[in-house]
Amino acid sequence: MSPYALIAAVLAALAASPALAADGKAIYAAKGCQACHGENGAKPIAGSPVLAGQSPVYLLRQMNEIASGVRSSNPVKVMKPVIDKTSPDDRIALADWLATQKPADPQSGNKAKADQGAELFDEKGCIGCHGPDGTKPLSPDYPYLAGQRKDYLMVQIKAIRDEIRSTRRARMMAANVRKLSDSEVEQLAEFLSQNKRK
Ligand code: HEC
Ligand code: HEC
Structure with missing residues (x-):
């Protein structure tokens, strides 16, 4: 290998890893993800989830x-046309970059309902996979829940309960949510959205 080729190879290798995270930021801007998920994935509009600080494997x-x-x-149909315009490599870069962003601040809400939600979170065994207060997923393939938007959490828990979101992974928790009433779902969402990420 000529010295110039060697230098070029070294430079390319050096650029590879930081560029990946930087690409994630650029792709996020270029594809218009910000319109719904907000700046750095931390300030979503109503109905859209916080992505900042989420596990990259899960994302x-x-x-x-x-x-x-x-x-x-x-x-989720609203973002299907947007994600369809990303390549598999774009998605890896997006996941890696989003995971390094500062998680959203906990939301304010109804304290009494959050306390009931805290009890349910233990009773229903959610803690076993999502960790104490939804802050420590058992596997990188499971989501953080603490600090997630309340409206989004409610829609997802109901969708998993009612087998609308019925992916292989979501079915793992079907038994835990099957008997939840809508008001219990709200209590869990109050609790989780008010929790601070550690
Ligand atoms: C038009 C609004 C919109 C745009 C633009 C959009 N999304 Fe979404 N996204 C949503 C909504 C709404 C959901 C939740 C859908 C549901 O309830 O299942 C979602 C869900 C997600 C999820 C799943 C999060 C979780 O916790 O399970 C990821 C990851 C995601 N979006 C990434 C992106 C990325 C990356 C882009 C840009 C390439 C993008 N989205 C563009 C609206 C949008
Ligand atoms: C056996 C493990 C397990 C248990 C127990 C469990 N979950 Fe989950 N949960 C998961 C996995 C895995 C996913 C990701 C599902 C997917 O990929 O679609 C998930 C997804 C979620 C989501 C969607 C998050 C998002 O960003 O879209 C919410 C909300 C949730 N769980 C709440 C709960 C609550 C509340 C309980 C208790 C009633 C619970 N989970 C019990 C494993 C579990």
């Missing part, structure tokens, strides 16, 4: 499942 799998139509509940 990547969701994007791929939304693109392939495996996750196809009604609200």
Whole structure:
């Protein structure tokens, strides 16, 4: 290898990893994700989830499942055309970059309902997979829940309960949510949205 080729190879290798995270930011801007998920994925509009600080493995799998139509509940249809314009490599860069962003601040809400939600979270065994207060997923393939938007959490828990979001992974928790009433779902969402990410 000539010295110039060697230098070029070294430079390319150096650029590779930081460029990936930077690409994620650029792709996020270029594809218009910000319109719904907000600046750096931390300030979503109503109905859209916080993505900042989410596990990269989970994020990547969701994007791929939304693109392939495996996750196809009604609200997600709005972003299907957007994710369809990303390549598999774009999604890896997006997941890696979003995961390094500062999670959203906890939301204010109804304290009494949040306290009831805290009890349910233990009783129903949610803690086993999502960790104390939804802050420590058991696997990188499971989502953080603490600090997520309340409206989004309610829609998802109901969608998993009612088998609308019925992916292989979502079915793992079907038994835990099957008997939840709508008001219990709200209590859980109050609790989780008010929790601070550690
Ligand atoms: C038009 C609004 C809109 C745009 C633009 C959009 N999304 Fe979404 N996104 C949503 C909504 C709404 C949901 C939740 C759908 C549901 O309830 O299932 C979602 C869900 C997600 C999820 C799943 C999160 C989780 O916690 O399971 C990921 C990841 C995601 N979006 C990434 C992106 C990326 C990356 C882009 C840009 C390429 C993007 N979205 C563009 C509205 C949008
Ligand atoms: C056996 C493990 C397990 C248990 C127990 C469990 N979950 Fe989950 N949960 C998961 C997995 C895995 C996913 C990701 C599903 C997917 O990929 O579609 C998930 C997804 C979620 C989501 C959607 C998050 C998002 O960003 O879209 C919410 C909300 C949720 N769980 C709440 C709960 C609540 C509340 C309980 C208790 C009533 C619970 N989970 C019990 C494993 C579990």
